[in-house]
Amino acid sequence: MAAFALDHDQLMWCEELRTLAAERLRPLAEQGEPGRVNRPLVAALGQFGLLERLFGAGALELCLMRESLAYGCTEAETALALQGLGTYPLVQAGSPQQRERLLPEVVSGRAVAAFALSEAGAGSDAAALALKAVPDGAGWRLSGEKCWISNAPEADFYTVFARTGAGAGARGVTAFLVPADRPGLTGTPLDMLSPHPIGTLAFDDVRVTRDDLLGEPDRGFRVAMNTLNLFRPSVGAFAVGMARSALDATISHTSRRTAFGGPLKDLQSVAHQVADMAARTEAARLLVYAAASAYDAGAPGIAMRSAMAKMVATETAQYVVDSAVQLHGARALQRGHLLEHLYREVRAPRIYEGATEVQRTIIAKELYG
Secondary structure, eight states, X not given: OOTTOOXXXXXXXXXXXXXXXXXIIHHHHHHSOTTSOOHHHHHHHHHTTHHHHHTTOOHHHHHHHHHHXXXXXXXXXHHHHHHHHHHHXXXXXXXXXXXXXXXXXXXXXXXXXXXXXXXXXXXSOGGGOOOEEEEETTEEEEEEEEEEEETTTTOSEEEEEEEOXXXXXXXXXXXXXXXXXXXXXXXXXOOOSSSSOEEEEXXXXXXXXXXXXXXXXXXXXXXXXXXXXXXXXXXXXXXXXXXXXXXXXXXXXXXXXXXXXXXXXXXXXXXXXXXXXXXXXHHHHHHHHHHHHHHHHTOSOHHHHHHHHHHHHHHHHHHHHHHHHHHHGGGGGSTTOHHHHHHHXXXXXXXXXXXXXXXXXXHHHHHHO
């Protein structure tokens, strides 16, 4: 079987997830407040076993989950992904005691996690971190700020990356597990275009000890990059899910909507546009699946494959959703319309977890390396 082909059981599971997202999770999402953590939705992800499966999943399974949930309920997909992103540093580098204490809470949907890497001066250039961890006896004091942190300031714990070594760059970065109630840690929500919670974090001499370490001192940047290498293809899967949702809505609309004496689909300009949308969505999907399968197989060139998948899928989704809005006309811009929702959702993935320009840099570096 080719790496990108899905078997019958995988296809059936994806269909079950799409149904679950549309029928059980979307009603909970609609009851939530934009820009706030939807704890009933997170709890439902735990209740239906999705969070438990998330942490036992390989890259391909993670992609199938994100794509299928995104098709039926983007809020559910994002809540699941943020739990994974915030918790995976704990899974890969946490101590047995840390995992025993927190993983059951995350898997059940009782605890909300957040991945705290980005800063105002260190977004695309993640190695330019400025948050300081100053030695203080048997531990450190964290001072500085994080910005554009999903689930902040409402998360229950943060996986935080701070500079413990001298100089700049990837060396000298350490990962810490910081509870939200740690003295000196405060946060402020940001009003963003996308509906999920994003905020800033301020660290005012926040005390951390060796018990809060994730992995080894000065080796935290690898923890962050390992997390991103796993999740980058699945960002592409999220984008593919949105693209497929927009594509199906467009096929349905152009089949029913009449203009100039017949359905829109009979206009060659419309039909060709939809054909391009379908072809590009399928190409992005296959690239995502191939990258995820390569990750699971331990194949070489994971960084480049992940970058290609993330770049192509997110750029494709932007094109497909924008085209879908154009073919629907003004109705697609009406508040509450599926495409109005997707139009707001689809923009951010081209920036977070490495903007498109960063992905191109990664790809070029690998090609010329």
